[in-house]
Amino acid sequence: xxxxxxxxGFWLGAWAWRPVTAELRGRGHDVHPLSLTGMGERxxxxxxxxxxxxxxxxxxxxIRYEDLHDVVLVGHSYAGAAVIPSVADRMPDRMPDRxxxxxxxxxxxxxxxxxxxxxxxxxxxxxxxxxxxDGWQLPAPPWPQLAAGASELSDDTLExxxxxxxxxxxxxxxxxxxxxxxxxxxxxxHVLCSFGVEEVRAMAAVVPAFRHMAGDDxxxxxxxxxxxxxxxxxxxxxxxxxxxx
Numbered sequence: 263x264x265x266x267x268x269x270x271g272f273w274l275g276a277w278a279w280r281p282v283t284a285e286l287r288g289r290g291h292d293v294h295p296l297s298l299t300g301m302g303e304r305x306x307x308x309x310x311x312x313x314x315x316x317x318x319x320x321x322x323x324x325i326r327y328e329d330l331h332d333v334v335l336v337g338h339s340y341a342g343a344a345v346i347p348s349v350a351d352r353m354p355d356r357m358p359d360r361x362x363x364x365x366x367x368x369x370x371x372x373x374x375x376x377x378x379x380x381x382x383x384x385x386x387x388x389x390x391x392x393x394x395x396d397g398w399q400l401p402a403p404p405w406p407q408l409a410a411g412a413s414e415l416s417d418d419t420l421e422x423x424x425x426x427x428x429x430x431x432x433x434x435x436x437x438x439x440x441x442x443x444x445x446x447x448x449x450x451x452h453v454l455c456s457f458g459v460e461e462v463r464a465m466a467a468v469v470p471a472f473r474h475m476a477g478d479d480x481x482x483x484x485x486x487x488x489x490x491x492x493x494x495x496x497x498x499x500x501x502x503x504x505x506x507x
Contacts, residue, residue: 264507268295271339273402273427275302282492285500305428310398314437321349325360332362334507340378342369350445368455370475372439379435399429412488451481451506
């Protein structure tokens with residue numbers, strides 16, 4: 263049996279992992295999908311000061327209070343870029359035996375000092391800032407438009423995605439990650455959906471934001487499809503995670 267902690271990206275809660283969670287539990291694993299503060303069933307807890315540090319604390323507390331050990335810590339998108347490396351970076355001193363492996367779902371760790379908002383193009387940064395406006399939450403995107411190329415996404419899943427998504431506290435996107443490099447000592451798996459292995463390696467060689475994905479100390483699995491594979495290819499994603507465990 264393997265212990266998994268599953269963290270979703272922007273706008274999503276633990277509900278997003280339901281098919282993956284069911285598949286992994288059916289294989290006998292201990293699975294903990296987590297809604298970060300302000301998301302999913304915890305949407306009512308969102309505040310202007312809900313930031314990356316809040317979400318890192320969410321995960322640290324889950325591991326501590328559930329007394330989890332040898333965790334496969336899985337992060338999708340924002341959670342992979344910012345949350346799981348930040349959590350793992352703090353573990354060696356606090357709880358050194360708690361995390362066994364990091365899994366990045368169509369995502370990669372941001373360099374120290376970079377925020378999620380800075381990772382996007384200047385055009386996307388300007389568009390997001392306009393959407394947030396004078397408020398403090400980034401609205402969920404128009405899912406039907408984004409899903410136009412996701413041929414394996416059912417209408418029921420798309421309806422659920424649209425209905426349950428919550429605005430993202432903007433401070434989670436603007437808080438820079440603070441990393442010492444301790445997280446890099448852990449085994450890590452990269453599940454690639456939007457790009458292939460060779461494309462990622464080529465980008466890592468020239469794009470500073472991708473530099474942590476260079477080198478041979480990564481394991482890779484390609485799962486070509488939508489950026490949100492827990493919705494359009496949950497069974498295949500669960501099989502990859504089972505193998506990683």
